[in-house]
Amino acid sequence: MKRLVSGVLTLGIIALLGAFTFNFNSKELNTTANTQDELNLGFPDDVKKILKTSCFDCHTSASKNIKSKGALNFNKWDDYKTTKKIGKLNDLCELVQDGDMPTSKYLKNYPDKKLNEEQVKIICDWTKKEISSLME
């Protein structure tokens, strides 16, 4: 009987420890997800706001979608070479203008993240300006 009680107690302690570790881990995950809030890009605020709402879910290091963050990862923006930046900016405007981004699959789950004409204009005006300054 005594043995049974101590066995249950030990199990209880292990479970408690496990719960703590799990809690700790999930907190850590959360902080990684939060890095996108503090992502320090030299982009104007209105642009950053749009990107944060409609693009960062898939295009930052915290994303689980390897393909999308491989194509463009804003956490790595500063490491990109000038030619790559120009290429990505050029594609960015084209993709949002054609309505190819955000993808329809994503918008099915998050319809409110669809970009309106005004937002597309803000993005494209900015990419064009940014490209010409990079070309100098």
Next chain:
Amino acid sequence: MKKTIRLVFYFLVLGFIILQFFQPDKNLGDINLRDDLFQVATIDDSVKTLLENSCYDCHSNHTKYPWYSYISPVSLFLNNHIVEGKAELNFSDWGTYSKIDKISHLDDICDAVSEGEMPPGSYLILHKDASLSEKNIKKICDWAETEGTRLLKDEE
């Protein structure tokens, strides 16, 4: 019953024959005209060969057609691929692209071949020799980067 099957068979054969009269225009313009990538860009022969073998069928004005591509509905399916490919990027029109578009395409070219998105799997089924090895992918990427940087620094 046997009669019905026979009738359906004749009907299908007839349909197939009629379909042969519907052939899309072939993509058989000249390459190496003024605006082609090979005329405009700084590119060495080994990279030229790679692009010609793996990209030019769908991304230029001149496709090397295999024999089966003259048969409908294969010809229609292929034509669709070519029209789409050229709309995205046409090396025969390279000279008409702006400097920004050139730099952007060069960056995308390296991404697309590195990710294995290009050449597409459906093309590789019948064009095994168009498949790019790691070494050749690196060659294309190195060239794309050099050419992109050259364009960026090039004062026009």
